[in-house]
């Protein structure tokens with residue numbers, strides 16, 4: 001039996017603008033999915049979510065013997081934290097190892113991205129890349145950035161929203177207001193560029209302020225909701241900055257916090273009706 005785990009991710013800057021070629025900053029988190037694979041007499045996939053991604057991994061990797069696969073996740077599904085990418089990446093890594101296929105990390109990330117695209121219709125390579133390599137990266141070049149060493153708190157609204165629909169909603173807005181929405185996309189891209197050196201120097205106060213500006217711009221694109229704002233405002237009482245992570249419309253927020261304020265930020269998020277989760281920058285896919 002082989003066991004691999006892979007991390008989820010957050011966007012610190014740049015979601016939506018990245019669809020239009022602007023840079024973004026994403027980070028692996030220490031919430032992980034663990035997948036075990038063993039050859040078996042009959043196929044048996046044990047997971048809390050649907051098996052469509054795993055079925056596709058098996059098919060695409062050309063495995064024609066029955067497998068017993070078990071998936072154990074710490075990542076809330078459907079919340080923009082990249083749980084499907086983590087499951088896909090960990091499963092590819094298991095099959096790669098069990099069958100001696102010799103895939104390297106780049107090939108695992110690429111195959112993972114193809115599988116996400118097959119299943120979802122659209123998918124950016126961010127989730128599978130970050131889940132494979134871990135750490136923090138500047139997208140689309142996947143230039144690695146030294147990991148933040150402060151607290152990261154996620155707030156889950158417990159509401160689900162489709163990334164595809166939100167990307168379409170933003171595209172519609174852009175069609176109707178081409179010039180101004182193009183400016184907004186460029187401004188969001190600029191935030192990632194400005195943030196990059198601050199991430200190196202770990203200037204959390206300024207990074208937090210830029211995250212708050214990014215949230216304002218995401219709101220202007222129509223992807224924030226009352227619930228997301230409630231959690232963001234609750235977190236901001238004690239955080240350096242807080243914003244949506246991912247497509248918005250529901251899902252999660254991410255806040256950067258001083259280690260000593262983590263618990264109070266979590267409490268505020270929970271008082272506002274969400275689930276607060278403390279995390280850190282995570283490692284990429286690894287054998288357990």
Ligand code: PMV
Pocket residue numbers: 014015016017018019079080081082123124126163167245246247248
């Ligand atoms: O909701 P998530 O975590 O899948 O992130 C979506 C990010 C977008 O920029 C809105 C879309 C994309 O594919 O990059």
